[in-house]
Amino acid sequence: MLVGITGGIGSGKSTIAAELAKRGYPVYDTDREAKRIIIHNPAVRSQVETLFGSDVFDGDTYLTAKVAEQVFANPELLQKLNSIVHPAVRFDIEHWARGKKLCFVESAILFESGINTLCDKVVYVNAPEDVRIARTVARDHSNPEQVKARIHAQSDNARRLADITLANGGSQPVAGLVNQLLAELIKNI
Numbered sequence: 001m002l003v004g005i006t007g008g009i010g011s012g013k014s015t016i017a018a019e020l021a022k023r024g025y026p027v028y029d030t031d032r033e034a035k036r037i038i039i040h041n042p043a044v045r046s047q048v049e050t051l052f053g054s055d056v057f058d059g060d061t062y063l064t065a066k067v068a069e070q071v072f073a074n075p076e077l078l079q080k081l082n083s084i085v086h087p088a089v090r091f092d093i094e095h096w097a098r099g100k101k102l103c104f105v106e107s108a109i110l111f112e113s114g115i116n117t118l119c120d121k122v123v124y125v126n127a128p129e130d131v132r133i134a135r136t137v138a139r140d141h142s143n144p145e146q147v148k149a150r151i152h153a154q155s156d157n158a159r160r161l162a163d164i165t166l167a168n169g170g171s172q173p174v175a176g177l178v179n180q181l182l183a184e185l186i187k188n189i
Contacts, residue, residue, distance in 0.1 A: 002097045002118055003185060006110035006158045007125030009150055010132030010139075012168040016125055017106040019178045026100055028093055030107040030115065037088050038062050047084045051077070086113045093118055102185065111158050121188070123181060124162035127169045 007013040014029075021027040037044055039062050048056065052070060056063050071078035093115065097103050110116045127135070129151060136147045159165065164184060166177050 001102050001120045001185065001188070002093075002100075003102070003104045004110045004116055004119035004122040005104055005106045005125065006108060006116075006122065006162070007127075007168075008132060008156075009108070009147065010134075010136035011125040011127045012135070012174070013106055013108070013125040015174050016123075016166065016168065016178060016181070017104060019174050020104055023178070026096075026103040028096055028103070028105040030089055030093075030105060030109075030113075033092060034085055034089050035062050035064070037092060038085060041088060044084060044088050048081070051080055051084070082113070086115075089113070090115060090118065111161055116161070121164060121185065122158070122162045123164045123166060124159050125166050125168050126159065127167070131169050 005013050005017055017027045017029065038048055039045060039057070039060055045057070048062075048067075052067055056066050067081070071081055090113070093105055097105070097118070105115060105119065107113060107115055110119070110122060116122055129148070132151060133144050133147045136142060136150075137144050140147075164181065166181060168174070168177060
């Protein structure tokens with residue numbers, strides 16, 4: 001069973017995923033793995049270089065800030081990048097998940113990327129806006145107004161489309177939330 005974990009910035013989806021990994025469950029981190037694919041998959045790397053130029057790589061380092069600068073100013077460029085990376089990540093997930101009894105894929109853009117179609121269940125991690133802002137400011141040392149703007153720019157479709165919602169506002173320990181999630185999932189295996 002492949003379970004998708006998604007949620008907005010600061011919701012705690014990575015914390016939930018980390019707790020699952022700590023317990024021995026396989027977790028595919030799409031952000032980390034997409035960077036690996038971009039760097040090490042020759043076809044993907046070549047297409048990214050064609051789109052942005054070879055200066056978005058420094059040896060085996062993908063300069064995400066340089067790319068982000070360009071794609072956030074040009075939505076069409078972001079679409080082109082996504083059309084290169086998303087299919088490669090989907091393909092990688094399909095092979096990675098094969099044969100695993102219960103595994104997880106963490107992605108902020110699970111639905112936007114189409115990865116949700118690979119999932120048997122989708123979990124949406126939610127938290128109040130003020131908690132999300134505080135977490136993100138503490139983690140990224142960013143401006144609260146910028147974080148608020150990012151929150152409001154993100155789509156809320158995942159909340160409506162998910163099978164399970166975890167309320168991660170901080171009143172319940174993450175271990176307890178993961179226990180609840182596993183109990184719900186295991187009864188469906």
